[in-house]
Amino acid sequence: MLQLDEEQRLILQSVREIVQKEIKPRAASLDETGEFPWDAVRIFSKNDILNPLLPRRYGGVEVSVPTFCMIVEEIAKACASSALLLITQAEGPWSIIYGANEFLKEKYLKRLAGDSQILTGFGAIEPSIGSNLFSLSTYAEVQGTHYLLQGEKCFVENGSVADFLVLYAYTDPSKGVQGISAFIIEKGSSGLVHLRDENRMGMRGTLYSEYLLENLAVPRENRIGEEGDGxxxxxxxxxxxxxxxxxxxxxxxxxxxxxxxxxxxxxxxxxxxxxxxxxxxxxxxxxxxxxxxxxxxxxxxxxxxxxxxxxxxxxxxxxxxxxxxxxxxxxxxxxxxxxxxxxxxxxxxxxxxxxxxxxxxxxxxxxxxxxxxxxxxxxxxx
Ligand SMILES: Cc1cc2nc3c(=O)[nH]c(=O)nc-3n(C[C@H](O)[C@H](O)[C@H](O)COP(=O)(O)OP(=O)(O)OC[C@H]3O[C@@H](n4cnc5c(N)ncnc54)[C@H](O)[C@@H]3O)c2cc1C
CATH class of the missing domain: 1.20.140.10 (Butyryl-CoA Dehydrogenase, subunit A, domain 3)
Known part of the structure; x- marks a missing residue:
């Protein structure tokens, strides 16, 4: 099971070199300043490892899940924040790959290809619900060509720097968890109110944002899958x-x-x-x-x-x-x-x-x- 194939060996060797040369020397100052790791974004994207799981069909290198895990592990040995950047980049697209129609995949996944520095994030949690994830209070109602979302989200990794986010809301609370839907939200959407970036104990070279969703207008076509698939x-x-x-x-x-x-x-x-x-x-x-x-x-x-x-x-x-x-x-x-x-x-x-x-x-x-x-x-x- 642990026998690396030639491709994995080469990828990991190159990641190891990048980490030693460019990521490890920056780890302490990232922690000290608490700044977002823009250098890591640039370094990873230049070396095709910002979105390594991205399917070839959408312009990615499509490494296997075990290879991705080994890349994350290698980076985390030196800088956990930089490893978290890769994890966060994988979350939103994972939900799109898993559940979205071809139109949304073409539209959003292709933006992550090549040396793109497009950032994404994933927001499930709200200030009043954490572990009890399915008691979301955020809800979405159809109004013409759009959904209007009302609610709050917190701890959204990459939040205020992300170009698009995947957020979850109830479209039909009467159906229980089967009434939750997932949406892709573009940066700058009307009603996406950025409240603050949160301060934290560790993983300080990352960013977590809190949002108010106030009549947040999301095109109906940006729903991932059917209503209730969330x-x-x-x-x-x-x-x-x-x-x-x-x-x-x-x-x-x-x-x-x-x-x-x-x-x-x-x-x-x-x-x-x-x-x-x-x-x-x-x-x-x-x-x-x-x-x-x-x-x-x-x-x-x-x-x-x-x-x-x-x-x-x-x-x-x-x-x-x-x-x-x-x-x-x-x-x-x-x-x-x-x-x-x-x-x-x-x-x-x-x-x-x-x-x-x-x-x-x-x-x-x-x-x-x-x-x-x-x-x-x-x-x-x-
Ligand atoms: C830095 C950071 C980044 C994060 N990034 C994201 C993100 O990008 N997207 C996102 O959606 N979320 C994110 N989260 C949210 C994270 O997943 C939640 O913080 C976590 O699920 C716990 O929720 P909570 O903080 O509300 O704790 P609570 O649910 O309030 O739990 C408090 C305590 O009670 C315990 N507890 C609760 N219920 C039970 C139970 N039934 N039985 C036993 N013990 C229980 C918990 O284990 C915990 O010890 C992030 C959180 C942090 C701190």
């Missing part, structure tokens, strides 16, 4: 996003372990490098074992997506996200511990990695919700 569309997109988050978490953990190990090989206490002290060896053993388990589960999930096993892949994505993000949190915390006081300082990257890792336990659904999903699936009790 529920499955959201589930499938979130599943993919969980898988990508798991890859990001594996990358963060691997990066933190490498930093801690390299430091431990140099740091001398009690007359020998701290690698000679058994408690340090035990922490490193736990780190490596956790990372390898999380990576294997993540790759297995990626293969399920590629094989089109959507339902099974959804549950595996929840497991992969749960295990990989908990591993990332533990490994980064232990990496700080291994490096002692210096680990806590901004001179080294592990304190940033620890803050970045925290988000992987929360976004695309918290780990408590992942456990509920897995438990409900296995027991059949909802």
């Amino acid at each position: 529920y499955l569309n959201m589930l499938y997109t979130l599943s993919a996003s969980r898988l990508f988050t798991a890859s990001q978490a594996v990358g963060i953990a691997q990066g933190a372990m490498e930093e801690a190990l390299s430091y431990a090989r140099r740091r001398v206490q009690f007359g020998k490098t701290i690698t000679h002290h058994v408690p340090i060896q035990l922490m490193i053993a736990e780190m490596a074992s956790g990372i390898e388990s999380a990576r294997l589960l993540t790759y297995k999930t990626a293969f399920l997506f590629d094989q089109g096993e959507a339902k099974k892949a959804g549950i595996y994505a929840a497991m992969a996200k749960l295990i990989a993000s908990d591993t990332a949190m533990k490994v980064t915390t232990d990496a700080v511990q291994i490096m002692g006081g210096y680990g806590y300082m901004k001179d080294y990257p592990v304190e940033r990695m620890m803050r970045d890792a925290k988000l992987t336990q929360i976004h695309t659904g918290t780990n408590q919700i992942m456990k509920l999903m897995i438990g409900r699936d296995l027991t059949g009790i909802s």
